[in-house]
Amino acid sequence: MYYLGIDIGGTFIKYALIHKNMKVIKKWKKETQKYETVEAFYDYLCADIYNLNEIELIGVSAPGVIDETSQVMSEAAKNVRIMYKTYVNQEIEKRLHKPTATINDAKAAGLCELKLGQGQNTKTSAYVLIGTGIGGCFCDENGAIQGHDYLAGELSCLPFAMIDGQIVSASRYASMSALITIYNQIANEPLQYGTEICERYLNNEENALKAMNQWCTNIIFVLNTITLCYNPEVICIGGGISEEQWFIQKIQKMYQELIPKRFASLVTTKIKSCQYHNDANLLGAVLYTISNRE
Template sequence: MYLVIDVGGTYTKYGYYNKEGHCFENGQFETIKTNRMAFYESLEKLVQQNTKGIALSMPGILNAQTGEMLAVTLLPFLNHHNIKEELQERTKLPVSIQNDAKCAALGEMWQGSLQNMSNAFMLVFGSGIGGTIIMNGELVDSPRHKAGEVGCLLAPETLDYSSVYNISKSDSGIALIRDLSQAIGCEPDGQIVFQKLFDHQEARQIFQAFCRRIAMLIYNLDYLFDLDAVSIGGGISAQEILISTIQEEFQKMRDLHQEDDHQPIIQACTFLNGANLLGALHYYLKTIEKN
């Protein structure tokens, strides 16, 4: 049995899997954000007697081969630490680590929406925005492991560029739910927000603008990478209205600005919020057990 852990900016999700990708038990808890030792202790508590190894999905820029965390703004106390080595030392178990968006892409390539796709992009909406490029059926990495990190992109707020915003901070899933809940006047709970969304004009406008920005991002990514498909993951990907509105906004742009006849499929990923876990397991099996 394998312990698979997906660390997020708000919650840490975990599950116990066999090598076929079947999950026997899962759960979640609030991500520890105080210090490195407390963070590791929260993961160690999940190890059971028959755990063969640990597959870890993490936000941020990291070297999956060495295990070093290069940059993670959500958990800065982990920066420049070798999480793989440190967790192996503490648990005496083999550990793999991979970026969360890359894990989502791997899970979908293994058993989900990106099977047999040649060129694709994975977008994951959570506390930030994760991105992964797939070219010729393989994940794209780069010497500094930044390729695909669309959440780090900047966009102008004013015409003279005197003010810019970070896409990951302004257009993440958490940010969308926060902005909608403030407009509606309810608690920032995704289920409640989407139930009440179309009863409030201001919230509808915020939602429409969000989907338009994501559609433009996808439009630009398609011309950079000539995509067959874009899969959208994270908690809000379960909301059908999100996917359909992004599709509608993308089609509006295509109708006005298209330069060719091809356009990518835009879809929710098959495993939604669980794609990161499945992909982390797949990465462990490929790199640790080499199956």
């Protein structure tokens, strides 16, 4: 028997058949399509499942705030907005007839790192996932901390600045989209991808150096906030950029330099790259389902 992981994203829905030793056996994906009805969306989600008769349980990773009953409590990207106020477990179980549990996507990634990756054997850990937006997860030794209203780790809405009397969140300053915005404002050149800016940075282009330093400083602001509010043993950084060793080394160096001086001699929190990348949400979702059945 195998486990099935499902990672629902705004662009793709990813699937993985996972062995009981937590090794991925088979992966596939399909585009996330916008549907006008809940029934049509979940019918599409549950179609084309391989080896269904060999699947023991299902773990689902999904965007948004998700409570313990699997109700989606906040809206997300337009292609998955139809999930708002639905109960994911029930919708999948009535179609696939397998035990199912659902967890927020960032919390799934954090749980994967806690159980299998860089967070193993820690009592406190935090995970910062840098992509189009910015996601987060706080863990203790038992698993992902949900918070009273399931909002713990929602770094995308972390207050970062005040502009015209309005609070502006960290996603506007510390995401990959933010790096692109910062560079385009400095260079007055409309680049579309963060990878282009990283290449220019590594080639010592002046505008890219300025943009990267500003962006990394913004990320340090987020890491310092986590350190002072939770003080975990380790903060792991995920997302595509975290696979670049130069980036992790730069963040580690700047973190040490920009820790508040009064605590500089006290802070022992380590900054690391996540060990799992593309499979983290899938594995974490399955781990969450297993833990719910124990």
